[in-house]
Amino acid sequence: MNPLPHLRTLFEPILTQLATNAAKVPDYLGMIRVSQNPEHGDYQANFAMPLAKELKKKPPDVAAEIIAKLPENDLLELPQVAGPGFINLKLQSDWLAQQVRSMAADSRLGITPLAQPKKFVIDYSSPNVAKPLHVGHIRSTIIGDALTRLLRYLGHSVISDNHLGDWGTQFGMLIHGYRNFLVQEAYAKDPLRELARVYVEIRHLIAKEAEDLAIAKRVFPDDIEDLQTPTVVQCQRETAKLHAGDPDNVALWQEFMPHCLEALHQVYHKLGILPFDHEHGESFYNPMLPGVVADMLAKGIAFESEGAIVVPNVKGNVPKTEEERKKEEPPALIRKKDGAFTYTTSDLATIKYRIEAFQPDAMVYVVDFRQALHFRTFFAQARRWGCSDVALEHVSFGAMLSREGKPLKTREGNASELLPLLDDAVELGLRSYRESYAQRKEFGHDVPELSDAVIQDIAEAIGSGAVKYADLSQNRNSDYKYDPEKMLATEGNTATYMQYAYARCRAIFRKGQIDDARFRSSPPAVMIVHPAERTLCLQLLRFEEALLSAAAEYMPHYITAYLWDLAKSLSVFYENCPVLTAESPELKESRLLLVDLGGRVMKQALDLLGIRTVERM
RNA sequence: GGCCCCGUAGCUCAGCUGGAUAGAGCAACGGAUUUCUAAUCCGUCGGUCACGUGUUCGAAUCACGUCGGGGCUACCA
Structure with missing residues (x-):
């Protein structure tokens, strides 16, 4: 097709x-x-x-x-x-018409089954738990989710894995906070909320101490843990004890984890992210790390240098002198001279585990472009270590910048937390709905009275859809200028426009009280009598093309570009081609088919982006 | 210092494995509605594609250089 x-x-x-x-x-x-x-x-x-x-x-x-x-x-x-x-x-228009008709009869909308489905492991989102999700986390999460949906729809097998940062200093902070600032009654009543409060309190305390050190202004809020304030030192001590296997701290870690995960999952749920197949975080791989180092040493891939265990860079060198370090890429450290392991060690353990557990054809990492060098060297090291039968892909994406074009982490306060943004988005969805409702009402249009629950559902679909679409519609390699106004827009090339186009498709069937089933089981002949119909047919048939190119390059914005063209085709079609009042019964049947199929493709394409549709809005 | 990415309309961005007159959205301005949902549609305005040189039938796209912005650069991830 x-x-x-x-x-x-x-x-x-x-x-x-x-x-x-x-x-x-x-x-x-x-x-x-x-x-x-x-x-x-x-x-x-x-x-x-x-x-x-x-x-x-x-x-x-x-x-x-x-x-x-x-x-x-x-x-x-x-x-x-x-x-x-x-x-x-x-x-030829006749050819288009015939193809569209067969597409309508196909439950897969003309997507041909794959000759050779592949197995992917996709690593995305991967936040540090016990910290609130930042808007900066949204890109990996949304892009990874969309790619998972897309590859699965095309017929591939996808294992999604959320490589959580669940073993870091933030747990030292929680443990320290738990011991010193916890309100027991509050914790008993709502542990999640109390832990979040304690975490915030600790951060405030550290920030205050840092200010006392008169350096706070020059430090990013994200990095305040790096300052050696008294509280930071205490938190680090707790972290070290945890890593050393201190029973009390390990018990606390085990107690906190479910609450941290619950907080995380609440945000995922609000965003409409598919559940992950696995959430194997750093703690999961921690026991494997000594073995990784031992094995690489035994195989002669890694060796000791300046007290640390290193793996040579891509060219096979370990630059030693100042001169060499200026020119050459660094080696990867897999064990620091203090004996601690690094993220590279953890990444190597992860890749090995995934190969053994899943035997994937490809492993995809949806991670920030800043880690490009890390992935280049890490992939080369994994290859040397014997991971040769798997394709390794770093699907990178651009930085999240402030409205002024500065790196987002320089922003202060809570404005850049994800949850408030999502709440704003839903509120905006509600406001947009009410405005539209009032306008139509004022115009004398017959507007259905919907229940509060339905309206709330519409608001949520619009809100989270807007936030996701704003990000997904941009080439992932470009930096993303974070602008709430852009994310909450409901006009032009936005999720709302797509959802609206879909809702109009459904409105026609509702208004005409027509059952759509027969347009799928035994579709009528398609007639192309108006240019708008021809354009729409052509656009419908390009669905597969759009999906294949999006998947081949891991580029979700190819799908949004397609959606935008399709939705415009539908709008022009509505404008020029009356459906229920078409000149002949045959033409009406043909147009109903186009409306039904157009809606189906819109809904499916949006679904691949993790964006919901609603029947009315 | 080395390496990587970016610079396209007032703003936000497509286009970059070379192809016809560089496209959208927003903003601005002007039109369309007693509607199968106007959250829409139609039109106008708006560009030395940072700059220079080269490659060729043809360059926003490729190469080299310059300017400007960002990132990475062994014990954070």
């Missing part, structure tokens, strides 16, 4: 016949692409120009020759040569 493979199949024999170098044919076939300008057809083939060079002919002549060799087919109108040798391709 995706037109592109059909087009390639049509041209492949001709190109194979003409090209002197058969190896270039796949490249040429890749030069068939969607036209940027609809005046240039639905697709355009750009291979005549390089092919002409290869054949030492004029591009327009080669283009004409290719067209002349095209076999009889019901796919294309007669192609046109334009400009320096472009071949403009326009699909």
Whole structure:
């Protein structure tokens, strides 16, 4: 149903016949692409120009020759040569109509089953527990969630793993706080809330101490634990005891963990994130770390240097002198000279565990671009260690910046916490709904009276959808300028626009009291009589193309770009093509099919992004 | 110092494995509605694609250099 493979199949024999170098044919076939300008057809083939060079002919002549060799087919109108040798391709409307009809009958919406499904392990979100989630955590979480949904929908097997930071200094803080600042009654009543309060109190205390040291202003709020204030020192002592296996501290850690996880899961739930298959954090891998170091030493991959155990860099070197360190990439430390292990050790233990436990084809890490160098060296070390049969991917994403373009961590206060943002978003969803309701009411439109529960549901779908879409619609490699106004927008290229387009699809069926089932079980013929219908059909058939490219490059914004085009096509269609009052019963049936299918594709595509739809809004 | 990323309309961003006149949204301005949901649609305005040189039929896209911003650079993750 995706037109592109059909087009390639049509041209492949001709190109194979003409090209002197058969190896270039796949490249040429890749030069068939969607036209940027609809005046240039639905697709355009750009291979005549390089092919002409290869054949030492004029591009327009080669283009004409290719067209002349095209076999009889019901796919294309007669192609046109334009400009320096472009071949403009326009699909026959009858072909489009037939394909859309078969797509409607397909429960998978035209997505062809995979010849070779793969098994992925995706590592995303991975926050430090016992700290409130920051807006900076949202990108990994949302992108990873979308990729998990997408790959699964295409037919791959995906194991999602949340590599929690559950063994760090924040537990020293909680333990110290528990011993000194806990209100027992409050803890008994609501441990989660009391622990959060204690955590905040400790941070405030440290911040105050740091201020007394007259350095607070120059330090990021995230890093206040790094200052050697009296409280920090005490917290570090508790952390060290925990790591050393102190029974009291370990017992407290075990007591706290469920509450920390519960807090985390509450936010995930609010965000609408799929449950993780695993949440194996640092503590899970901790017992394996000595073995990792011993094994790497035994295999000669790692060795001692300046008291630490290191693994050479990508080039196989361990820079020693000042000169070398300036020029060369650093080695990775897997054991510090004080005997403690590092994140690299933990990452190596993780990769080994995942290979043994899951035997994946690919392991994907959805992590900040700042760790690019770490992943490059870590992947190289894993390979040397024998992890060779698995594809390793660092799906990186840009920094979260303030509105002024500064790194977000310089922001102060609680403004950048995730939970308040989500609450704001839902509140905004509610306000938007009420405004829209009032306007329609005032205009004299027949507006349904919905229950508070339904309205609340709409507000939540709009709110969390807006926040996610704002992030997912941007190329993940770009830095993201954090702007609540942008995240809460409900006009233009936003989740709300998509949800609205979907709700309108459903409104037609509701208004006409029509059952949609027959448009899926035995779809009627599709008639293309208006350009808006043609555009919509073409857009529907491009669904698979959008998903495949999004998956191939781990780029969710390809899906939002598709959604935006589809939703616009639907809007223009609504504008120009009356459905329930269509001129003939056949046309009405055809349009109902388009509306139903359009809604289904919208809903499915949004679902792949983790964005909900509602039947009315 | 070395390496990596970025610089596109007033703002936020697409486009970057080279392709036709560089596209959206927001903002500004002007229109459309007794609606199958106006959270919409149509139109206008707006660009030396940071700058320079090169590669070629063709460069926002590739190469080199300059300027500006950010990041990483063995004992934090």
